[in-house]
Amino acid sequence: MRTFVAAADTGRFQEAADALSITQQAVSKRVAALERDLGVRLFTRTARGARLTIDGQAFLPHARELLRAEERAAASVRPGRRALRVDVIGRRLAPADLVRAFHRAHPEIELDVVTLFDADAAFAAVRSGTIDASFRAVTLPARELPDGIAALRVYDEPLQLVTGPRHVFAGARSVRPGELAGHRIWMPGLVAGTEWATFYDDLAAAFGLTIEATGPHFGTEPLLDTVADSATVATFVGEGTRLVWPAGQDLRRIPVHDPTPVYPHSLLWRADNPHPALGALRAHLGSARREVGTWTPQWAR
Amino acid sequence: MRTFVAAADTGRFQEAADALSITQQAVSKRVAALERDLGVRLFTRTARGARLTIDGQAFLPHARELLRAEERAAASVRPGRRALRVDVIGRRLAPADLVRAFHRAHPEIELDVVTLFDADAAFAAVRSGTIDASFRAVTLPARELPDGIAALRVYDEPLQLVTGPRHVFAGARSVRPGELAGHRIWMPGLVAGTEWATFYDDLAAAFGLTIEATGPHFGTEPLLDTVADSATVATFVGEGTRLVWPAGQDLRRIPVHDPTPVYPHSLLWRADNPHPALGALRAHLGSARREVGTWTPQWAR
DNA sequence: CTAGAGGTACAACACCTGGTTGTGACCGCC
DNA sequence: GGCGGTCACAACCAGGTGTTGTACCTCTAG
CATH class of the missing domain: 3.40.190.10 (Periplasmic binding protein-like II)
Incomplete structure (x- = not known):
């Protein structure tokens, strides 16, 4: 795909080869293999280079999209990543809807949603920075939260x-x-x-x-x-x-x-997490209104 | 990617291997190679199979998206394809905007937009079925259009x-x-x-x-x-x-x-093209209003 | 405690994919 | 008609990627 896009952009196999640090023959082989797999011709070869066929033109934006998807996939696990990684307690439960609503309100913010096994794993992951925020019910009074972990009751x-x-x-x-x-x-x-x-x-x-x-x-x-x-x-x-x-x-x-x-859903995060989208998430969620006539366990009061 | 998704879905390398018709060892190697390339662990290996790590969970939807993108890319050049393939005369010109508007109105219809070299190429491509519709100015009176090619003036x-x-x-x-x-x-x-x-x-x-x-x-x-x-x-x-x-x-x-x-933009298509989205495109475009006080060449009257 | 079942990883090896080099065919241009 | 530039084909070779065989781990049942 990368080779195809490079060749389409430059219009010459040799230039694409230079860009990819391989030989022109390798580009030719790669393109030929792609054409064989797809069953269509992607380029018309001329003496002045290679021009896209109609199929090639139709294929090109999809190929670019594929490369973008690959880049996003790699970025999702890169240590210095940009996407905000949030843990929700089950995809069908209310916190997942809170995250969906946040995504609708801020579609420009990249989100990765995961579901951790239990609260201990979530605490550890937040503390280590593996995830940026977690929706959990905090069963400890606030003053007993581990050092550096902040929590806010966001939804009852x-x-x-x-x-x-x-x-x-x-x-x-x-x-x-x-x-x-x-x-x-x-x-x-x-x-x-x-x-x-x-x-x-x-x-x-x-x-x-x-x-x-x-x-x-x-x-x-x-x-x-x-x-x-x-x-x-x-x-x-x-x-x-x-x-x-x-x-x-x-x-x-x-x-x-x-x-x-x-049920008292809280958002947990590491107080010193510098992720810019974390502030947006907290601002969007606000804090839960304590309605009168409701009951929560002792530890949530 | 396919191996990773299969392993994540089944939770066991052996099952993924069966699904892919390879051996468990090959799955193990592929996953290990992917982990090496990404620089993170995607699975925690246990005696009861493989469970996704947090990174793996974050990566999974991106991997699925990549496979979908690959499928769409391949479909865009498949002979019995579904996407409507439209030729516009330059990406910055008015017909491209007409197509964009159509896409906004019908986002569910898959579109591939190409730009052909000249009107002859467009005619030939429409006739051969390589493209489904073309925006061109028809310089011939309607009765002289080639057999089976239909045209409609859509935008002045x-x-x-x-x-x-x-x-x-x-x-x-x-x-x-x-x-x-x-x-x-x-x-x-x-x-x-x-x-x-x-x-x-x-x-x-x-x-x-x-x-x-x-x-x-x-x-x-x-x-x-x-x-x-x-x-x-x-x-x-x-x-x-x-x-x-x-x-x-x-x-x-x-x-x-x-x-x-x-300038009289027309839409050309093959009269017997059965593509369902073609009717939607023609319905969306309608036909151009002939405004009073305008001038067009003789051949367009 | 031990043996076995079920799971993954490692090692060795074979094959074939995919790279390189060398060369040929084709086209357009001076 | 030679020349420069382009892509394709052939031969070769290395290493990636599959297979088989086996070790190792962990959980569980007896």
């Missing part, structure tokens, strides 16, 4: 109850946390010690709920299948969670109010 | 006079074609027999102008340099022409009216 996400059509709350406009005592809430996949598990542990303790985290987690779809078919099992999701709604399944998302349990 | 582009600050018309709000008789109009690069040359020949004959097409054509910039410095030499450009205005040059673009000479 209300919880919703997901039930099937035969569930007792299936028709409710909303439900109070206290009313859920004694009902089966199933949340497979919660790993003890993680921020999510901590959140739901505290939620269960605060309102006398029984949250079952037992059983292997086979993904969201089997969970929803179970919930849809059961009259007694329900589960929680964040308001901003994008569920893959299986066709024909009659699931209900029921707001939880009085009080509204909210 | 008014001409403008370009002068330097010391030219006698430099301060005019507009100028009549007849007033230009006896003044030097310089249009280097007109090749006898081409559509442009025919147009300007007819224009000169109709209003008694003297248009000098002599001298080699070194590009637009030297032409504008000459015009800017001269008190007597002017040139014509189409209203939609994008001029590269050299900084500090005081050039004037003066509309020509009473009558307004307009």
